[in-house]
Amino acid sequence: MHTLPDIGADPAATTALAADLDAAGFTVDRVDALWGTEAAASLHRGSRVAALRALAARETSPLGTLATLFVLGLPTPRADAAAAFPTAGLDAVVAAGLLAADGDEVHPTVDLRPYAFVDDLGAGSWWIVSDLGELALGHAISEEHVLGIGGATTTLSGLQVPVPVRTVLDLGTGCGIQAMHARRFAEHVVATDISRRALDIARFNAQLNGIDGIDFRYGSLFEPVAGERFDRIVSNPPFVITPRRPGVPSYEYRDGGMVGDALVETVLRGLSEHLEPGGTAQLLGNWEYHWGVDGLDRVRSWFADTDLDAWVIERERQDPTSYAETWIRDGGTKPGTPEFDTLMGAWLDDFADRRVTGVGFGYVVVRRALPGGTASLRRFERVPETLGSNPAGLGATVARVLDAAAWLAAHDDAALATAHLTVAGDVTEERYYWPGNDDPTVMTLVQGGGLGRRVDADTALAAFVGACDGDLSVAAIVGALAQITGVDEQVLAADLLPVARDLVLDGLLLPA
Template identity: 60%
Template structure:
């Protein structure tokens, strides 16, 4: 059932007032049921949380109805939403009435975050999930705030810009984030229901600089350019065939990873000079072919700077299991087994052995051709990034721009300094005076580890922001009894990498 858009404006204002008054916030909701029940809820089990909120007043009624997706007495809802009222909630399409009970029609929950501009919070409406529906989700399902959407939001560069394009907005979460640092956001989606919910969420949260357009990918913005593009596209690799559900929020309708290839290859014509595009994606590993060879082919000819970070690889079977289960289809059922076979048949026919997942950052040079091409695998944990990875991404692009045009001679005249989040680790065999392994470890960003040789360790250790790099290298060469030019040739490529990735600053 859709939102009643004809009556939303006045009623949404009342709903907003009620949610404020009830203190329906992420912290309040989390405190209702505690960490153990929250963990159970993430596993799709509502009962521990339901028990915890059984007698917690108005905010408990709202959490039960809109977060847990359980019915509540109409009298309790009337008390929790005094301005909107039960009739108003029904008119908005939030609930349907069944005797003395109000049944939820939407998921509506608080979402708190911290980005480069500071802390913020919203209420986000989306479709009810599998636990509330008690069945598999429909193909038209509009997803709420999930792991992928929070990942992209955290990755988003928050530099002040004029125009942002949110490609495939869904419930509008990326558009809301972009609206904090952009003058104007254009958000597109092929799903009319997604656009309804995105419009509702923008109005509920008082955000007025988002323009919604209907259409597939770049079609609604033909001929337009943007300072920033963000996209959590429908990148899930799904077999094409009868009986295989095609979920609008995750399936782009193309074979394999062609959807991600298309988004990348067409980005250049919609980026203004200096503009940055950021998206999530999957890429296939074919038998005997590294996925990065295929991603490189997508990037070639775009004329864009590119930085691709692979965060995870799943084998074909695990990938199939993950996404079939994501649709709410239970294992050990005939439907699950049939879909599992379809997925594995598709992968086998196309020679797909595994699938990578990660982040893509693209940038259109202001002048000239591209200077940045990084494809790297950074699996495992991240550093401590309270404001998200976007700050690190922006700093990495800026650091690359600073050091890339410098000749080696010019680089030696800079005075690098070790970043404040960097520590050095040394490992010794028992009884040895000299370390067998030396590493630099980054506390923020991607939590990188960088191996050190003796010369590089000595050079980095002397980088205090006062001494020029050339003077440091000359002193280290003399200390180690090696040729100064040879030491420079050894350490300068590593210094450039350490500058780009944020271990060193200038």
């Protein structure tokens, strides 16, 4: 079993280490430029060969040494490593648990790589420590593995609402990346985890990047924050559905130790107790489909007796076999081995015993009602289409949808009829014609940002949206269209008002 090192250093040593990383130009762009886009793509697919060949053609530099050690996970000569840390000193980096010295060579004990992002406050970059992956280790990862930056990481960070608040809870912080993102919009962040090692790494990452105001706490789920409420909760919980059977490894970063999707249910049911009135939550999760029971219907039932607005987006659904293969490979067990086959059997037996027919994955957005208010948004949908032009920046879309839901709840049909609406700036219209015909056969409203919605429109809806420029009320536009088309005004209003509500919620139409 691979022994994981303790991670930590005094503030002075961490500051010196950051100075060395900065002086070497240890950034995403500079590292990618070391070996080029093709080698970077190959590295992402799990092969270091192209990157190593590119490095071999260059002279040794501190940047090349850092990339070899921490990105490729390979040893370097001790002299090269010492040259890469002129301020901190190699001994301090070894003492911090990032490297191990072995004679004339130095080996990496963690993954440390640059990370770049853009949010509503602008562009930013950090260095993130996590545990070495399967490629560097050459074998399956440890059950205490602390995960670094991945697709789920960027999804959730982009999903966070970019609105300043007082307090945020990061439930299951892992390497600390979500807490660090949350701190950009919060005065104070509490980050919890059941892994003391994860908390050590998260604390080190915050310190390495000069981020204060984060309180790291040990414990399971909401136990470390019993009796506390927050303006925002974010979580990429350990939602992976893993058989609770002997011989099946349970990874702290992804497996919550409960049967099926019970951990996600527990987290969602606990949100109301820990959100301030008007507070929001953004989470990722899995949910099971059972024989005769839709997965989203199961999620809907978890909110039935709460005062929470809920918007659940299922982005993907996997059959039991595909799901099992995905997560067994994620742990480093290779297909075609006896170990892989044994784990597949355990997974499929578990799904069959519990009558699971599939697993959905997606996003959960929640808002607690204000005092005296009630839940006004209960939306459970499948959005498998490609995201809009900026999938990493969905937080602004989340904020707008929540605002739109509140506006719609305050406007019944009579109030909506008196409202003035405008078309959002990212909305275009596609029209398709049969050859030789003057009238379009298909019209589609297309949203350029957000979730990239596409809404089929008939002539009346296209004309209605086209007239929403803020000058006329909804009722005035409907009346004019009824007069032009010869359709009864009340009948036309009954057709258009529900669609107008959906378009406001989706962001294609905006209250003027």
